Amino acid sequence: MTTAEIIKHADVFLLDMDGTVYFDDAPIGSMAETLTTLRRAGKKLVFFTNNSSKTPDEYEKKLKRIGLWGAGDLVYTSAMATIEYLSEFYPGKPVYLVATDAVKAEFAAAGVPLTEEDPAICVLAYDTTLTFEKLKKINKFIAEGALYIATHPDDVCPSKDVFPPDVGSFIALLKVSSGKTPAVICGKPFTVMGDCIKRRMKASADRVVMVGDRLHTDIRFGVNNGFHTILVLSGETKEEDLASSPDRPEGVLPSLNDAVKYL
Ligand SMILES: [Mg+2]
Structure with a gap:
């Protein structure tokens, strides 16, 4: 065409x-x-x-603020796709989620059981509040065999300044430390x-x-x-x-x- x-x-x-x-x-x-x-x-x-660092509500607010939102529009993020994937294939399975607090609340509100211990599944989202403690935890859980899912594969995030690391960079880090790569990438x-x-x-x-x-x-x-x-x-x-x-x-x-x- x-x-x-x-x-x-x-x-x-x-x-x-x-x-x-x-x-x-x-x-x-x-x-x-x-x-x-x-x-x-x-x-x-x-x-x-x-970009799975923000919720659809946060994006909608931003789009309204800069004048790009209209009636009937929809925001769809790789985090939303990941929630749908978990709900379809792994309903009720406990998930260790590396994400911002707002995105964690989005998963919980959609009925994904979140846990800090013994997860069946680990989900790596774009956590702009990432800490060493979170990296240590997900590294341990995936090394011990939890199903490893990433929201998306982008190495860096677009920016006017030097591009900051995105989920793909965290995937590379965890491959070095745990030997594991995601079984599924949703975005x-x-x-x-x-x-x-x-x-x-x-x-x-x-x-x-x-x-x-x-x-x-x-x-x-x-x-x-x-x-x-x-x-x-x-x-x-x-x-x-x-x-x-x-x-x-x-x-x-x-x-x-x-x-x-x-x-
Ligand atoms: Mg783009």
Whole structure:
């Protein structure tokens, strides 16, 4: 399909956030107007992120504050996909969760039994309050055989400053110390989060488009899940990176703001 056909045909727009709709607190170009135009055209907008350090409520507040939230929008995070995965395949199993307090409360409220001792499962989320005590605990539990799940694989977190370590860096640390790697990673580019969002949106894959600025997470995610894919050049990826990448987007736009001319 051409970029124009994808934009006309898709019902669900999965929108990466950092580098796609905003940078930190600054919307990219005329993003508020762009999102309004997409909603008016009947598109369902899902703010779709691997970042599991914040709850959907926290993201919604931020999107409202910077003027990008609209009625009917949804936030979906890799932590939400992990909760759905645990509820489907391991209901009632005790989980040791490395996460911020707000995300821990989100798991508990969804009925995931959290424990500090003898877990059947360990979940590594993006804990921006990580301590040595938490690292020591998860290292011990996974070394002793607990099922090891990570919310997402990103090595670093986008930032205007030096990129800070993200879950992928913690996975690398724990591989050195325990010899273990996650049995399951839920977020982009893998299929757990794709299966969850298809179910949630009651959408067939060919009516979904993933829009993002990263080839090896956003675009690979779309391809792995059978979704349409549009790369935006407003963030991490530059046009010259495309030639050497194994990840091939169906469409490429300077930014999401350029999508509206195809409606
Ligand atoms: Mg991004």
